[in-house]
Structure formats: C-alpha cells, structure tokens
C-alpha cells in the first residue's frame with residue numbers, strides 16, 4: 001500500500017473529545033481505510049469494531065458512494081435549500097420515508113446528529129406554540145443519555161462530563177432514571193426487568209404538570225454511554241404516557257437508525273412509533289456530514305398550516321441543509337442498503353455477534369456486557385480513576401490492530417453491518433487478548 005505522508009506539526013489541530021496533550025506526545029493516526037479495516041501509517045491493519053463512530057455501516061471507502069459524490073461535485077456542487085433547492089433533496093426525503101415508520105413522512109435535513117436534536121427540540125416547541133400551548137417548555141430526557149453537543153442536546157444529555165462545564169442558561173430538562181439495573185447485568189438483548197422506570201415520566205407529570213411538558217427525548221437504546229437496551233415494555237409505557245398528556249415522543253436514532261438494532265430504526269425494532277425521529281451517521285455511511293429529522297405528518301401539518309399562505313413556517317435551517325453532495329452520498333448509501341440487504345444482514349448476524357461478545361464475561365476485568373442488534377458494550381471494572389482502564393484498553397487495542405470507541409470504562413462494539421462471522425471472531429479474539437492483560 002502507499003504510505004501516506006504524516007503531518008509534521010500536530011499542535012494546531014484542537015482535537016474534539018480527546019486528551020490533546022497525551023495524543024500529540026504519542027499519536028495514533030489512521031491514514032487509509034477499506035471495507036472492515038483501517039490502516040495505520042506503518043501499514044498495519046486495524047479491524048474497525050465500531051464502524052468509525054457508528055457511521056460506516058456499509059464498510060469503508062465504498063466506490064459507489066465516492067463516485068456519486070464526485071459526479072455530484074461536477075454537476076451541482078452547491079445549492080442552498082432556502083427558497084431554492086435541487087431534485088436530490090426531494091428524492092432523498094422520499095427514499096428515507098421508505099424506511100421510517102409510516103406516519104413519519106416529512107423529513108428536515110441538517111448536517112449532524114447534534115443539529116438534528118436541537119432541530120427536533122425547536123420543532124416540538126413550535127408545534128405546541130401554534131396549537132396555543134406555548135407554556136409547554138419543559139423537556140424530559142434520561143440519565144446516561146447522549147444527544148450531541150449543541151446546547152439543547154447538552155441540556156438533554158445525561159453524561160456528567162458533557163454537561164458540567166456548560167450548565168447554565170440551558171433549556172429546562174428533567175432526567176428520568178437510566179435503565180442500567182444491577183439485576184440486568186450480563187443480560188443479552190432487552191432485559192425483562194425495568195419497564196417501571198418509565199413511570200418516572202408519570203412522576204414528572206404529577207410534579208410539573210403535563211401541560212407544561214413539550215417532549216420526551218430518548219435514544220431507543222442508549223448508545224454512546226455504552227449500549228443500554230430498553231427493558232421490555234419500557235418504550236411502550238413512555239408512549240402511553242405521552243399520548244395521555246399530549247406530549248411529543250422523540251426517538252434519537254442517530255446510532256440506532258439504519259439497521260444497527262436489526263431493523264430499519266429502533267422504532268421498528270422495539271415496536272413503538274415516536275412523533276419525531278432524529279438520524280445521522282449511517283445515513284451517508286459517514287462519507288459526508290448529514291443528519292435529518294423525520295416528523296409525523298400531523299406535526300408538520302400543524303406547523304405549516306398555522307403560518308400565512310406565503311409565510312415561512314419554520315424559521316430554522318442551515319446553509320448546508322440538504323447539501324447536494326451529502327444527498328448524493330446518502331442516496332448511494334441507501335442504494336447499498338437496499339441492494340445488499342444490510343438491515344436483514346444485521347438482523348441475521350446479531351445472535352452470532354451477541355453470543356460472541358458475551359463469551360468475554362469470564363474475564364476478571366469485565367463488569368458487565370450489554371447487547372442488542374449489532375451494538376454491544378463491554379464495561380470494565382473501574383480502577384481508582386473511573387475511565388482510566390477503558391482509555392488504556394482503547395490505546396492497547398489500537399496497537400493490537402483493533403479500533404473501537406470507548407466511553408469511560410465501556411468499550412463499545414458496533415461493527416459495520418457488512419461484517420462476516422470471521423470478522424466478529426477477529427474482533428472478539430483481539431479484545432480477549434488485551435482484556436486478559438489489563
């Protein structure tokens with residue numbers, strides 16, 4: 001393979017969510033990728049156990065996507081979507097609605113998961129306002145949730161390090177308890193116990209008045225914290241309470257969407273239909289930044305019909321909403337999903353993947369393993385500084401040829417959906433070798 005030149009100067013790039021000083025002393029770079037593998041500067045292959053950051057569902061460097069992007073750049077490199085737009089934006093919205101649950105048939109484009117979350121929050125506020133319920137300003141979310149890094153999403157989030165430095169002036173959010181019950185340790189798939197945790201929403205209704213609550217945001221399976229599948233019946237209970245009180249239910253499907261749960265979205269995997277649904281990541285296979293909010297038609301109608309005939313209905317949007325090149329990448333990605341049956345593949349491979357990951361349960365450093373669909377987390381016993389063991393494991397895994405995302409002491413596995421059984425064996429084998437050492 002061709003050796004890619006390394007940068008001489010590492011200092012100017014302020015890396016996101018990274019210990020910059022440590023990294024720059026001992027950089028671990030990626031210079032190339034193909035299929036299931038990433039490549040280090042010295043040519044070493046690393047199997048990608050987390051699909052990049054949960055986005056590369058169809059495997060790396062797909063020629064079909066690259067060609068579509070190149071063609072689009074030469075045909076129409078940019079057209080904004082304020083007042084003008086381009087055909088691929090309509091085509092893509094239509095294609096997405098073939099995968100979302102039927103009532104969610106309107107699609108708003110953004111550039112990331114974080115933007116999708118904040119967009120959904122604004123939609124919820126506006127929806128209630130145009131229906132004469134502007135007092136609905138409270139949002140409900142959950143401990144251990146991750147809803148991106150924009151200020152709305154930070155307020156919704158339930159991970160302490162992402163919140164503590166930014167805590168003032170954020171929207172009012174009350175957090176339901178997370179669903180990681182000790183009695184569900186090492187359970188494969190959805191736990192039997194814990195549906196009653198959804199009654200936290202009832203308690204908030206009693207305490208703050210349901211007429212003041214705009215929306216409930218949950219990831220169908222909490223992903224970034226480290227795979228917390230919903231207890232059986234939990235999401236149904238949330239849905240019922242929302243219905244009883246006119247509260248919107250929003251599923252943040254940025255990780256769960258596009259096959260990760262073994263169905264189109266978490267909504268279908270768990271049989272509960274939300275009112276709004278965010279997505280990003282696998283929508284373009286990670287090849288272009290793009291996110292979207294899929295919306296129930298009744299919500300769209302309420303908002304659009306409240307505006308004057310020639311008036312703008314939603315004062316919101318981004319310069320790059322529905323960027324033509326991102327649309328081209330997403331359409332090529334969806335073609336691959338359809339042609340290669342990636343969602344069916346994920347569903348079929350899931351039991352093998354889950355069984356394989358749970359074989360690590362015998363290792364002394366493993367505290368818990370959680371899994372559903374093609375997502376799993378191996379949570380390590382914390383050492384004196386929580387997170388240090390996970391960080392150490394993640395670095396050693398790079399050196400041993402395995403890339404994964406860790407959040408604190410949770411090592412998160414979400415391989416591309418094109419993985420074969422042999423790839424799962426390789427991932428679990430390398431993980432076992434490193435975890436046996438630490």
Ligand SMILES: Cc1ncc(COP(=O)(O)O)c(C=O)c1O
Pocket residue numbers: 111112113114115117146147148149219223224252253254255280281
């Ligand atoms: C559930 C969820 N929401 C939102 C986001 C934020 O997405 P992005 O990093 O594209 O802004 C993420 C990212 O991991 C996520 O997992």
